[in-house]
Amino acid sequence: xxxxxxxxxxxAALVLAATPSLADMIIKLRDGQVIxxxxxxxxxxSLSFTGSAVPAPAAASSAVAAPxxxxxxxxxxxxxxxxxxxxxxxxxxPNALVFPPMRPDHPSxxxxxxxxxxxxxxxxxxxxxxxxxxxxxxxxxxxxxDVAVWNxxxxxxxxxxxxxxxxxDGDAAQGKAIWVTHGNKIRISNIEFSGxxxxxxxxxAIRAEGAGLTLVNVYIHDNEDGLLSAPNPQSDIVIExxxxxxxxxxSGSTHGIYIGQVRNFVLRxxxxxxxxxxxxxxxxxxxxxxxxxRIIDYSDTxxxxxxxxxxxxxxxxxxxxxxxxxxxxxxxxxxxxxxxTNPSQKLYVVGNTMVMNRSSGLFIRSRSPDPAYxxxxxxxxxxxxxxxxxxxxNNVLAGAHVDAGVLNANGSRGNRVVSNVRFADxxxxxxxxxxxxxxxxxxxxxxxxxxxxxxxxxxxxxxxGIAARATTGPLDDxxxxxxxxx
Numbered sequence: 001x002x003x004x005x006x007x008x009x010x011x012a013a014l015v016l017a018a019t020p021s022l023a024d025m026i027i028k029l030r031d032g033q034v035i036x037x038x039x040x041x042x043x044x045x046s047l048s049f050t051g052s053a054v055p056a057p058a059a060a061s062s063a064v065a066a067p068x069x070x071x072x073x074x075x076x077x078x079x080x081x082x083x084x085x086x087x088x089x090x091x092x093x094p095n096a097l098v099f100p101p102m103r104p105d106h107p108s109x110x111x112x113x114x115x116x117x118x119x120x121x122x123x124x125x126x127x128x129x130x131x132x133x134x135x136x137x138x139x140x141x142x143x144x145x146d147v148a149v150w151n152x153x154x155x156x157x158x159x160x161x162x163x164x165x166x167x168x169d170g171d172a173a174q175g176k177a178i179w180v181t182h183g184n185k186i187r188i189s190n191i192e193f194s195g196x197x198x199x200x201x202x203x204x205a206i207r208a209e210g211a212g213l214t215l216v217n218v219y220i221h222d223n224e225d226g227l228l229s230a231p232n233p234q235s236d237i238v239i240e241x242x243x244x245x246x247x248x249x250x251s252g253s254t255h256g257i258y259i260g261q262v263r264n265f266v267l268r269x270x271x272x273x274x275x276x277x278x279x280x281x282x283x284x285x286x287x288x289x290x291x292x293x294r295i296i297d298y299s300d301t302x303x304x305x306x307x308x309x310x311x312x313x314x315x316x317x318x319x320x321x322x323x324x325x326x327x328x329x330x331x332x333x334x335x336x337x338x339x340x341t342n343p344s345q346k347l348y349v350v351g352n353t354m355v356m357n358r359s360s361g362l363f364i365r366s367r368s369p370d371p372a373y374x375x376x377x378x379x380x381x382x383x384x385x386x387x388x389x390x391x392x393x394n395n396v397l398a399g400a401h402v403d404a405g406v407l408n409a410n411g412s413r414g415n416r417v418v419s420n421v422r423f424a425d426x427x428x429x430x431x432x433x434x435x436x437x438x439x440x441x442x443x444x445x446x447x448x449x450x451x452x453x454x455x456x457x458x459x460x461x462x463x464x465g466i467a468a469r470a471t472t473g474p475l476d477d478x479x480x481x482x483x484x485x486x
Contacts, residue, residue, distance in 0.1 A: 115139030123157075123166065123179075124148040130155060132183075138164045138191065145169035152183045153210075159190035163219065168196040168203070175199065177207035177228070185212040196223040201251055204228040211235040221245040224254045231260035231284070238266040241465055248276035252303060252328065259283040261310070261342075268292055271464035275302040277328050282307040286342055288314040292460045292479070296429060297324030297357070304334045311336035311368050313344040318456035320431055320479045322355045323383075330358060332383070335366040347372040350446050351456035353431045353478040356381025356400075363400070364390065371410065375454070376443035378431075378478035380421050394444045396421060396477045416442060421478075430462075433482040440482045443475030 112134055114120045120129065126136045127148035134155050140162025147168070150157070166178050173180045178193050193205035204225035206215075211234040219242070220226045226247040229237055237259055244256045255278035259265045265285035272280040273296045280295050280302055288308055295305045305321045308314050316333065323332050332354060335347050345368040354363055354377055363379050366372055366388030375393040379385060384401045385392065392407050394414040398421045407415040422437040424430040433439055446454035458466040459480050469481050476482050 111135045111137060113137050113139070116141050122146040123164075127151075140164050142167065145171045147171045147173040147178050149173050149180045150183050150186060152186075154185050155183060156187045156189075157191070158188070159192075163190050163192050165192040165194070167194055168223070170197075172196055172198045172203055173207075176202075177204040177225075178223075179205070180207045180209060181213055182210050184210045186210065187214040187216070188218060189214075189216040190218070192219040192221075194220070194222045196225075198224070201249060202228065202254060205247075208235075208237065212237075214238045214240075215242055216240045218242045219245075221247065223247050224249050225258060226255070227257040227259075229258065229260045229262060232262050233286075235262040236264040236266070237262055237285070239268070239270055240266075241269045243271045243273075243464055244275070244280070245272075246274045246276065246300075248278040248302070250277050250301075252277045254278045255282045255307075256280040256302075257282065259285050261285065263287065265289070266291070269458075269460065269464060269466040270294075272296070274298055274300040277301050277303060279304040279307040279334075281305070282309060284309050284312070284342070286312045286344070288312055288316075290314070290316045290319060292318040292456070292458045292466045294320045294460050294462065294464065296320070296322045297327050298322075298429075299324055299326055301326050301328050303327070303329040305332045307334045308336065308347070309334075309338040310342045311340040311345040311347070312342035313346045313450070314348065315452065315454070316347070316349045316352060317454065318351045318458060318460065318479045320353045320355075320460055322429060323358050323361055323381075325357050325359065327358050327361075330360065330383075331362040331365040332356070333364045335364070335372065335388070336368040337365065340368045345370040346449065348446075348449060348454055349374045349377060350454045351376045351443070351475075351477070351479060353378045353480060354380070355426065355431065356383040358383070360401075362387060364388070366390065373446075373449075373454075375446045376456075376475060376477050378421055378439050380423075380426070393446070394442060394477065396439045396442050414444060431478070432480050433476065433478065435482070435484070437482065439477040441474045442477045445475060 112120060112126045112130055114123055114126045114136060120126050122143055123138055124146050127150050130136055130152050132153045136157045137160045140159060142165050144167045168178050175198055178196050196203035196205055202224055204227060205220040205223045206227050208229040211232050226244045247256050248254045256272050256275045261284040264287045265283050266289045268291045270293045290306060305323060306316060321332055349364060349372060359382065361383035363383050364372060364386040371389035371391050374390050374395060377395045379395060379400050380398045382399050385406055391410060392412040392415050396416050396418060398418045402417050416438060418438045421439055422434040424432040424434055448454055457469060457471050459469045461467055
């Protein structure tokens with residue numbers, strides 16, 4: 001199976017390299033396994049196989065499990081949105097929810113190579129040499145105490161030959177972060193950042209200050225802040241297939257990621273865990289697309305799982321979210337808790353698996369005057385469904401403190417209160433559905449809003465990544481659809 005998966009990935013990469021307009025490749029193997037490969041054209045330089053077996057690719061900090069076999073996949077990317085003006089405030093243009101539009105790879109014709117055996121020994125040297133449109137390739141190695149400011153536009157910075165690891169080791173660019181990005185439309189992939197601490201207690205792996213940043217397959221851990229972005233109304237920030245772990249401090253004012261007031265924020269197929277006291281995901285963006293991620297407290301002390309501080313058009317779809325027994329805050333999703341000041345106040349919470357392992361808690365807390373649309377979720381554990389306005393449709397609730405008025409008024413309908421969701425192994429965070437689960441077939445197609453489909457079309461993998469799920473037919477509640485064993 002590992003060999004077949006590697007071959008499938010290779011085929012996808014080759015096809016994408018020859019097809020610049022594609023952003024996702026969905027592969028269906030003969031045994032029904034479906035693999036989704038998000039690849040930016042130009043990322044693949046060459047592929048080769050030797051021997052009788054090919055090792056599985058490494059994950060951010062642990063081995064990636066083989067993709068689960070899900071129902072037939074649509075060839076359309078789940079995150080595609082109608083073509084509209086980037087300044088319309090409605091949605092990004094097509095493919096922007098995969099990667100923001102960039103100039104073709106090698107726009108300047110230059111590739112700068114960084115590594116212990118190269119002329120440029122450390123990334124900070126490349127940051128001084130690079131020009132707009134360059135590609136910077138960093139050899140896998142440990143880079144200690146090397147910090148950098150990137151002022152260039154339209155550049156790609158990527159690890160090659162493995163994942164290079166940047167250790168702060170007491171240093172920080174401009175007293176802020178391991179890397180500070182001043183340039184516009186910067187893409188960073190396959191790089192590890194750790195250990196940033198600064199005098200004001202707000203040291204980040206990356207401080208984003210330009211307009212547009214994409215992170216793919218990065219591993220950011222043990223910093224005071226993971227990613228910290230400045231407000232910028234022209235900025236789109238996209239994070240895919242990345243891991244954020246053990247970021248934050250006991251101050252409570254540092255977070256896994258903190259997105260300032262930008263135009264669009266996209267978080268997809270990523271893994272957040274063990275954030276210290278602060279929020280896993282905090283955002284003030286005008287439009288938020290939080291899709292198919294795993295956000296898990298485990299035994300650490302995170303506050304909100306997702307904090308959409310000022311509201312905004314927000315889609316929280318297809319995520320696995322767990323609030324641990326030691327969580328500092330009893331609420332899982334917070335919306336407009338610092339004031340509903342963004343122009344749009346629309347919250348959609350659809351098709352998520354939400355597990356409360358705290359002794360008591362709250363799944364959604366909202367201060368928006370507009371009701372949240374909450375549909376096709378699993379809410380398991382001792383928590384109230386919502387404080388604030390909300391319409392609940394076809395959710396499955398187990399162990400929650402259910403208010404009949406919430407579930408049967410103001411348009412709410414079709415909700416089920418059950419004694420047991422029947423997870424595969426909830427004690428070990430395996431939230432697949434067992435045969436006979438009341439969540440199987442319990443959903444209703446939620447349709448779309450503002451031209452954006454609310455129906456989950458992917459499922460999050462363990463520990464990170466996504467796999468396609470059925471786009472037609474019966475809909476299971478929760479983030480992970482039932483898969484018959486056989």
